Amino acid sequence: MFKTVFLATALIAACAIPASAKPQKPSQSANRSNAVQGSTPYAQRDDAMQFADDLAERRGLDREWVRQAVGQARFLGSVPKLMLPPSKGTAKNWRVYRSRFIDPIRIRAGVRFWQEHREALARAEQEYGVPAEIIVGIIGVETIYGQQMGNFRVMDALATLAFDFPTAHPRAKERTEFFRRELEQWLSLSNRTNIDPFEVRGSYAGAMGLGQFMPSSWARFAVDFDGDSRIDLFRSPTDAIGSVANYFKGHGWTTGMPTHYSVQFDPATVKMDELLAPDILPTFSATSMQAKGALLDAAGAQHAGPLALVELENGGDAPTYVAGTENFYAITRYNWSSYYAMAVIELGREVAAARNATLASSR
Template structure:
């Protein structure tokens, strides 16, 4: 991180630092204490506040001008953000360690703790889940699966201050990331969206806690998703994705509808592959549904359980199980539908989508549905 000396600060930045040192603003003592820690880790020195960064203050002025916000308020908000030392490292892609393993991935999310918590969540929100399905067409098990995979129904919503995470990824995104420029631009927009949301709703930008990437609440919405898709589903006049399970349910359902969820369509079909299946052709589009059922079958992939008469496109989805040369580690295959693809708009991973589906199904089974 590039730090600047106090002598290099503008007068406005100095006034921002004075406000911070004086403890100005509506923050509680506990919030002030959190701002001194990087992701719950070691204490952070004062010269790591973004008020000391010329680039951060220029960004604040530009944001305020473009969004019509009070420049002092924006400078104060960004100036109080703290560089989180570990966050840039967490954004780097993991080193390649061989084939993916669906069974291992699944075991992280399909466990007795999540299933029991999912049963409780479904039982206390049964009417709201039914209302969401009626209004948006998204079945309860998909919403339950999402909230369970994301945060274990609110048990793990993240302990990073959102303002710190977004500022770190805006001004100190790791340059060695293969898509550093595009990803940094993404987080710059998310920081803008977050501050605009706070200003519009009266939310204290110093208070929200979330993931190391700035995702918020039970459904882990990024600020842009909150702005576009979050809704007041409990009718109390405000949107609260931390404390209102009704708002969470309605917002997740609204998100899926916006991305093209089709009511009544399965998410996938089991598939049987012929020995001469055209695997390179079938796998080329990855998880994007690209083949009619007739074309799918002609290339050697037979969708089962009614998939041959499916009324949309299909994708052959491969789920690896480790080293395929080891007996028992052969990949699994499914025929993914457009609704399967919609789930991957929440997280661009077929393994994630299958975990959401399987967790929702396991919770439904535990409830006898």
């Protein structure tokens, strides 16, 4: 999370400006060398300019506009370091991770957010089938309800990761391709909506708004939920609420399905290696999971769909385990981490409990 010093004006017309509008040129403030520690400016890099040419042809964009935008992007030296996984030997710790997101400040902010936007949350739950507490959990974990939306220029962040993703990362090739697609989506969106691609700020990975949508998610799942004929994920909490709900619906959220069940183990029969082999992908029926020694609670034993044994490490202490459903897996499509998914679920529950207590005390 990052302290917000933030220019949000650029995307408020994302659905209002016709595709034929002439794109703005990148601002003059962007026209400076991006040389950092001897790096070559992107305007002088063959790979960056070839990317720009290919993108312009593929998307039917003005070639010089695309080359100028890519060429003026600045390399951000801190960003590649932030993408590297923890060093080997760093123990994961669910309790520590949880404490970063489930705290009194975030819970109080969540109660205020829910109260202020209860109608939009109720409507999103009705239209998309995604519980309000999951939407509240996402926006709270991502940005503390809009308080910390990021201070990196999205264009710079995406260009840095598209052309200088750290080679030390175990998935460097895959992630480089991902961020090149996101850069393409960002330039296409900027062109289509007639905005300066350098004006908008977000996370070090290029995510934007209250729900921290990547450009591809904005293009696919962002909705005008407040009905003002434009999409603004920065300054319209209603649009952000509807867009998060639509994202989950698009990733297979099943209305009414729990996210997970409690689980215990039969030491005499548990086949832990087999249970953990699929990772968080729901694979086992309730019957087969129990046959492998993972004993579900009463509700879990009746679950009709596939389940996954989710392991949350606790440093040197015993791990925490739950049986995750397809809805648990859907939350990990927002961020591919079981720790993240549990933080979203538990923050939403804590905010719901605090809100209910507040309402009860005011009666």
